Amino acid sequence: MPTVAAPAALAISRPLDVPGPAYALSNVDRDAAAVPVSGALLRSVLRSALHSRGAAAIEPDGTVVFTFGPTASMLPAALGPVYRAVPCERPPLTPCCARCGHWEREHDEPGAPTACTLYRLSIGPARFAVPEHDGVTYAWTRRLGRTRVRFEITEPTDAFPGGTLVAHRMPAPGDGPYEYVKHHVPIPPERRPAVLERARRRVHPQPCPA
Structure with missing residues (x-):
């Protein structure tokens, strides 16, 4: 480093x-x-x-x-x-x-809001999303302004026995790489059932439009 x-x-x-x-x-x-x-x-x-x-x-x-x-x-x-x-x-x-x-x-970057009067962040409903790769138990998306944010609850692993909650911004045209705004939060094993239940209860059942 x-x-x-x-x-x-x-x-x-x-x-x-x-x-x-x-x-x-x-x-x-x-x-x-x-x-x-x-x-x-x-x-x-x-x-x-x-x-x-x-x-x-x-x-x-x-x-x-x-x-x-x-x-x-x-x-x-x-x-x-x-x-x-x-x-x-x-x-x-x-x-x-x-x-x-x-x-x-x-203007609608959630990580750095401004005082500009053009800043208008609207948050859409959480919608179910089909997992795009192995190792994901449950996934959903939300709209934040013009940005779409994807959330995933991963399968348990040896390193993370409770799995992790992953959130990352899906890139819009011209945004460039989006790995910088990807976040990983370990889930305590004892809380994994509650986290999954809370997500499934609050997520709209219809898939989010592509």
């Missing part, structure tokens, strides 16, 4: 210390392609990270390295999952909102 610049050397104390218009954002703990995001979205994420007592630093070339807190120590080895944002060019055909600076497609 790449080392993190010592926060005391180039510490970021406020999101506005990151002025770039676009960044390639990635989690250095995962083998996934970096996702281009607007500088406004990165500043929104940094606001959450700093509010949670995370650490952030900026390197001489403008690269931003940060983690969410709280942390027991400011030493790099003690930091949690580390995120890296490298300055980049704004992708072509990416309209930018004149009111808030976010790219238009980021």
